[in-house]
Amino acid sequence: MPPVVVFVPLDAAARSVGADEVASALVHEAAVRGREIRLVRNGSRGMFWLEPLVEVTTPEGRVAYGPVDAAGVGELLDAGMLDGAPNRLWLGKTEEISHLRRQTRFTFARVGVNDPLSVADYEATGGLAGLRRALEMSPEQIVAEVTASGLRGRGGAGFPTGIKWQTVLDTPSDLKFIACNADEGDSGTFADRMLMEGDPFLLVEGMVVAGLAVGAAEGYIYVRSEYPDAITTMASAIDIAYLNGWLGPSVLGSGRAFELYLRVGAGAYICGEETAMLESLEGRRGMIRAKPPLPAIAGLFAKPTVVNNVLSIATVPPILARGAESFRGLGLGRSRGTQVFQLAGNVKHGGIFEVAFGLTLGELVEEIGGGTASGRPVRAVQVGGPLGAYLPVSRLDLPMDYESFAAVGAMIGHGGIVVFDDTVDMSLQARFAMEFCAEESCGKCTPCRLGAVRGVEVIDRIIAGVEREANLELLEDLCETMVDASLCAMGGLTPSPVRSALEHFPEDFNRAKAAPL
């Protein structure tokens, strides 16, 4: 009998709840029972409430079990898990799990399916098709295809990727760079991490395609140091890509060169801002730069540079492989294609949900996410990271697309959605937004550097009931100054969670009795 192929994720989140222990228990318990298994450490399927999720290959397809506990592995094996038999953790065939069936996995097609570092798996599942097609196209044709797909930057700003690439392509220079922003610092986001751990070759392929498109022969991936697993996997993937000739002086024997380097951040949230990241890549303090000039014209080492998020770059190879229309045909209004939503915080079914734009926020939180993990009512939802607005339950009918969110002063950002139940005190969340900004500001702009510190103090006075009216006015003034007079999104958007908390949850700021001075 050939060994049974068993999948246990190597994803950092899966490991954080015991995937390694489950993997070793499987190897041990199978050996004790004289069953031969071949253990594959895959990426995560993104259903974190089911992690560690174990999949067993059967003649009918992969069958899933979860959440598996290392101590229960022996019992599961006795109950016929290696033959796909039903038991209390049996989830049926993986591909038929409704949470997965409802998704449109475009960028995340391979994450959780393959052994992330297997070249054979990658090519067998359509890997390199985008790159091979790009090698037959002119730079103008590649850029035109990306523009036609309607792909917009996945880092948060939603700028059309094709237009950015066109600018770099049109800027004459002997040297150009591709800089991939993998400094995923927003709370509530983990899609970049999962992609780098679950399908790192896709990012490598996307980087090469970007290089071919704009005439750059050198690329950097800037990963945050908080992601040690992603760093290890990405570094191995780059080594393997060099060995296989996907990178180096002649990409796939085409005679065209592309060198790719991995750089690791050092614990600075602001380095997720594109110009601060470029400074950091150049070896300096991560202080933001004034724009213009745009990085597309004068970026890394003052050369034209494509700066894109991990998911933007990773979405390009499948667009080229399957054609722009395959992506453009999905979505709503001017938000085309799919978005990798991340359900996080106090949510029952947390994880990744890749789907076309246009679903409502409520469908994501209540239906897909299953409401809160605590079982209490949802009170607030923060979309788009620490700089995104807090939305009340009455706004759950918002469709998930860039324009609908912008219309109410919120943003989709990176697609991270953090859910809070009714025990949350929104005045403390507003205070935290300022505290976070004070902690992470690069210090270049006064409104952000000092304003955030003053913001914490003013909110403290409001909470304590000291001269509430005057301090509310002061806070609004301060927010306005930060929005108008900060160079980057850190200072410019910190007021967004503060103001939205005040607007939608004023009662939380009004708890203290007016205190005597």
Place this chain on the structure above:
Amino acid sequence: MPILHEVQDVFGYIDPSAVDVLAEALNLSRADVYGVVTFYKDFRFEAPGRSVIQVCRGEACQSMGAEQLARHACERLGVDFGGTTPDGAVTLEQVFCLGNCALSPAVMVDGRLKGRVDAACFDQLVARASDEVA
């Protein structure tokens, strides 16, 4: 920065005397190198405890009680964030987001991520970290 990472990986911290050496080798001023070391939270001039425990205080973790966990961590270890226990066993740090937001609250112990950490689980992690290095 790759050089600073390597220095810290090897020695556990960046000795102030290394700043002079690096400045000389890279043809930079000492202020430039010092500025970079002090800008980034990862780099430290002093040796940390034998174990480094990072508690996430991002919004997603807050929604699942990270602030209570953070207070518990400080009380349990008797140090503030950034502090090291007197016996040199554990350095406690705060961090904003470890990318484990669907399994909050998250804690990282010497680069190993842990999810759904409550006070009891935290105490276990501390006990294990202290044992391992003792």
